[in-house]
Amino acid sequence: MSQTIKLKKGFDINLAGKATNTTHNIDQPETFALKPTDFHGITRPKLLIKEGDNVKAGTPIMYDAVMESVVFSAPVSGEVVEVKRGAKRKLLEIKILADKEVEFEAYAKHSISDIASLSREEAVDKLSKGGAWVNLTQRPFGTIANPADSPKAIFISGFDTHPLAPDLDYALAGEEQSFQAGLDVLKKLTDGKVHLNVDGSGEVLRIYSAVSGVEINKFSGPHPAGNVGVQIHHLDPINKGDIAWTCTPHGVVQIGKFFLEGKYDTSKLVAVTGSSVKNTGYVKTYSGALVGKLVADNVEGDHNRFISGNVFTGESVGEEGYLGFQHTQITVIPEGDEEEFLGWLKPTTKKLSFHKSIGLLSFLNKKEFTVDTNTHGEERGFVMTGAFEKVMPMDVLPTYLFKAILANDYDEIEALGIFELLEEDIALCEFIDVSKNDLQHILREGIELIRNS
Amino acid sequence: MKFLQNAFDSVKPHFEKGGKWEKYYTLYEGHRTIFFRPDLVTKKTGVQVRDAGDLKRMMITVVLALMPCLIFGMWNVGHQHFLATGVADATIIDKFLIGALKVIPILVVSYGVGLSVEFTFCVIRNHPIEEGYLVTGMLIPLVMPASIPLWQVALATVFAVIIGKEVFGGTGMNILNVALLARAFLYFAYPSQISGDVWTYLGDAQAVDGFSGATVLAYGAEAAANGTDMVTAVAGHWSAGMFDFMNMFIGAIPGSIGETSTLVCLLGAAILIGTGVGSWKIIVSVFGGAWAMGLLFNAVGGDNSFMMMPAHHHLVIGGLAFGAVFMATDPVSAAHTELGKWIYGFLIGVITVLIRVVNPAYPEGIMLAILFMNVFAPLIDYFVVEANKKRRLQRATV
Numbered sequence: 074m075s076q077t078i079k080l081k082k083g084f085d086i087n088l089a090g091k092a093t094n095t096t097h098n099i100d101q102p103e104t105f106a107l108k109p110t111d112f113h114g115i116t117r118p119k120l121l122i123k124e125g126d127n128v129k130a131g132t133p134i135m136y137d138a139v140m141e142s143v144v145f146s147a148p149v150s151g152e153v154v155e156v157k158r159g160a161k162r163k164l165l166e167i168k169i170l171a172d173k174e175v176e177f178e179a180y181a182k183h184s185i186s187d188i189a190s191l192s193r194e195e196a197v198d199k200l201s202k203g204g205a206w207v208n209l210t211q212r213p214f215g216t217i218a219n220p221a222d223s224p225k226a227i228f229i230s231g232f233d234t235h236p237l238a239p240d241l242d243y244a245l246a247g248e249e250q251s252f253q254a255g256l257d258v259l260k261k262l263t264d265g266k267v268h269l270n271v272d273g274s275g276e277v278l279r280i281y282s283a284v285s286g287v288e289i290n291k292f293s294g295p296h297p298a299g300n301v302g303v304q305i306h307h308l309d310p311i312n313k314g315d316i317a318w319t320c321t322p323h324g325v326v327q328i329g330k331f332f333l334e335g336k337y338d339t340s341k342l343v344a345v346t347g348s349s350v351k352n353t354g355y356v357k358t359y360s361g362a363l364v365g366k367l368v369a370d371n372v373e374g375d376h377n378r379f380i381s382g383n384v385f386t387g388e389s390v391g392e393e394g395y396l397g398f399q400h401t402q403i404t405v406i407p408e409g410d411e412e413e414f415l416g417w418l419k420p421t422t423k424k425l426s427f428h429k430s431i432g433l434l435s436f437l438n439k440k441e442f443t444v445d446t447n448t449h450g451e452e453r454g455f456v457m458t459g460a461f462e463k464v465m466p467m468d469v470l471p472t473y474l475f476k477a478i479l480a481n482d483y484d485e486i487e488a489l490g491i492f493e494l495l496e497e498d499i500a501l502c503e504f505i506d507v508s509k510n511d512l513q514h515i516l517r518e519g520i521e522l523i524r525n526s
Numbered sequence: 527m528k529f530l531q532n533a534f535d536s537v538k539p540h541f542e543k544g545g546k547w548e549k550y551y552t553l554y555e556g557h558r559t560i561f562f563r564p565d566l567v568t569k570k571t572g573v574q575v576r577d578a579g580d581l582k583r584m585m586i587t588v589v590l591a592l593m594p595c596l597i598f599g600m601w602n603v604g605h606q607h608f609l610a611t612g613v614a615d616a617t618i619i620d621k622f623l624i625g626a627l628k629v630i631p632i633l634v635v636s637y638g639v640g641l642s643v644e645f646t647f648c649v650i651r652n653h654p655i656e657e658g659y660l661v662t663g664m665l666i667p668l669v670m671p672a673s674i675p676l677w678q679v680a681l682a683t684v685f686a687v688i689i690g691k692e693v694f695g696g697t698g699m700n701i702l703n704v705a706l707l708a709r710a711f712l713y714f715a716y717p718s719q720i721s722g723d724v725w726t727y728l729g730d731a732q733a734v735d736g737f738s739g740a741t742v743l744a745y746g747a748e749a750a751a752n753g754t755d756m757v758t759a760v761a762g763h764w765s766a767g768m769f770d771f772m773n774m775f776i777g778a779i780p781g782s783i784g785e786t787s788t789l790v791c792l793l794g795a796a797i798l799i800g801t802g803v804g805s806w807k808i809i810v811s812v813f814g815g816a817w818a819m820g821l822l823f824n825a826v827g828g829d830n831s832f833m834m835m836p837a838h839h840h841l842v843i844g845g846l847a848f849g850a851v852f853m854a855t856d857p858v859s860a861a862h863t864e865l866g867k868w869i870y871g872f873l874i875g876v877i878t879v880l881i882r883v884v885n886p887a888y889p890e891g892i893m894l895a896i897l898f899m900n901v902f903a904p905l906i907d908y909f910v911v912e913a914n915k916k917r918r919l920q921r922a923t924v
Binding site for chain 1: 563567569570587657695801857863864917919922
């Protein structure tokens with residue numbers, strides 16, 4: 074049964090720099106990179122190429138020895154110019170010097186009716202050998218889905234409520250057919266349902282208007298209503314022993330294209346957002362693009378932070394960094410590494426805050442906020458109570474979970490709901506935390522404790 | 527403010543590693559962050575932007591909410607003084623000045639001693655200076671009688687900060703409300719200076735005929751103990767109208783410096799609730815619990831005339847309002863879960879009235895009730911958390 078769920082808890086932040094619905098022409102970056110660090114749980118990465126090799130888009134270039142059947146493919150065609158490693162030879166980036174014209178590795182093409190007659194095994198085999206499989210994320214733990222598992226359901230959040238989120242109606246325009254094909258493939262992967270959760274407060278996006286064969290649920294409310302974790306919690310929560318998979322709409326499109334067109338196509342419209350961007354909008358590029366190139370000559374000021382993703386869950390990669398695999402957005406905001414005289418006390422309507430303590434008058438300001446990366450305070454012990462609960466539309470007790478993780482209390486961590494959470498689900502708690510703790514890091518620590526236990 | 531930054535910068539090398547005052551770095555940093563919001567930025571992963579609120583702002587909001595109590599308290603100290611000494615033509619300024627003369631030294635001792643202890647621990651343990659004492663330092667004077675010897679304030683502060691907080695690890699780690707612990711310490715260590723006829727500052731002046739500095743709670747305890755008629759005793763008070771409901775609500779009655787007025791406590795509550803810093807659930811449930819228990823006593827009746835006092839009087843006498851608004855809402859020592867807060871507050875109200883009415887040894891109940899419930903708050907939370915875990919376990923299949 075499709076459900077309509079209205080969430081009350083949460084907090085929307087209104088930032089300056091939303092992407093306008095225009096696509097800018099840009100010179101494609103020279104280099105692209107696949108970053109194993111974009112995926113959780115890769116423990117023994119093995120390279121299938123070496124520096125100097127030529128690859129096509131879709132050529133397998135890496136796999137994880139722990140899950141050998143799943144390969145990671147090159148996002149573009151060109152020459153592998155660098156395999157960058159960090160401390161203890163940790164694999165950080167595989168850089169590819171891109172061809173002017175991207176060539177694709179040829180995989181089998183399927184018509185819609187072919188897809189209908191595919192078996193699960195065939196679908197799994199094709200996806201994992203072609204590289205599109207890595208779009209599937211497993212819950213709990215947020216790792217790449219294991220083809221050997223059979224998930225109880227697959228969840229797709231059809232909307233994004235993060236700050237400055239891209240307009241999916243614009244970003245995915247014209248991909249209706251691929252999207253439907255992707256859903257048809259996903260349906261084969263589970264014995265349960267495929268849930269497509271759409272924004273219940275707005276109009277149904279064009280891409281979803283003719284979707285068939287899946288459960289369409291409506292969610293409305295402030296952020297994090299668009300988070301798939303929150304949606305799963307309300308539809309079919311994950312308990313110990315359960316496995317569910319999730320996929321982003323972009324991932325579904327990529328899977329669909331892989332079958333329909335027989336190519337591993339990582340091209341996407343990436344939203345260029347943030348208050349430091351002169352002309353916001355979209356740029357067409359491929360996964361793993363060099364960030365600096367996507368915003369070349371389009372940034373104001375010279376002291377900015379370049380974030381792959383959004384300001385809640387993204388990663389600061391710098392101009393020389395690369396777009397994350399799951400990211401469809403770049404955010405550029407000013408760095409805030411300056412002292413401010415009595416900055417903790419001055420009354421202001423310009424500083425964004427969930428709280429209303431003395432002088433924080435942002436609730437009176439309905440305009441868009443320009444924020445920088447300053448922490449607005451130092452790290453402290455947990456003092457404030459009840460605040461996390463106000464922004465957490467799930468029946469979990471975040472503070473107790475964090476404390477259990479800090480105490481390495483395995484039983485308690487499990488009992489308090491670690492299986493239901495990933496970093497993005499508590500990012501808002503981290504944002505509003507007056508004690509400035511790194512809650513996403515703490516949660517990941519807990520997830521890894523349980524995953525490896 | 528460049529010159530101030532420069533001044534801090536110029537002494538910074540002495541406090542950094544290898545400098546001559548290296549071990550006092552935390553003091554340097556603590557003072558710098560009072561003047562300047564630090565230049566820290568978010569990490570590479572995790573949230574890239576942070577809320578503008580921090581613990582400093584939260585704590586200063588509580589201090590702000592306490593200001594009405596402090597100002598009213600200063601006035602009331604003077605007001606009670608002139609009332610007791612029979613000076614009818616004292617102006618509001620006169621009253622305020624007398625009050626300030628008694629209250630400010632207590633305030634100075636509380637902050638001076640408390641911060642010294644905090645700083646000492648920060649240096650010893652090399653942890654940053656935290657903001658918790660901003661509030662504690664203000665709370666301690668407000669729950670003291672105006673006549674308290676300053677050395678006792680100092681001793682109580684040292685005890686509360688060390689035994690109540692630092693031994694547990696500092697701000698955010700304490701089990702008991704630190705300010706209440708200071709008062710409880712004096713209550714048990716030096717009872718004669720903090721109970722009985724201590725609430726009115728007389729100075730060298732002679733009190734008027736029939737003067738008694740007792741609070742309405744003392745009358746209540748006496749009535750409960752002797753089986754006398756409390757309502758009549760209070761009505762025949764030396765100062766006519768002293769214990770009328772309205773006067774008790776406004777707070778022109780004897781009592782600790784900042785806690786006599788329900789009206790200004792509610793003003794503080796409005797600030798705490800409006801800013802979201804204090805839990806409205808706790809405040810409402812403390813009042814609710816006290817009222818419910820008062821009603822229950824009214825229904826039971828019996829020969830204890832204190833039981834017959836109208837239930838709503840319980841809400842305006844003693845330190846109930848102050849305790850409910852500023853002490854019970856301490857987020858660290860209160861219950862942490864939202865459901866737990868309702869239970870915690872309600873029980874504080876119930877126990878307060880219980881102690882007041884049936885325990886003749888302790889005329890004031892709120893202080894002990896809060897400390898008592900501080901100890902039980904983790905247990906309440908335990909059951910709420912267990913219920914949450916159980917819900918999750920019920921739907922699990924493994």
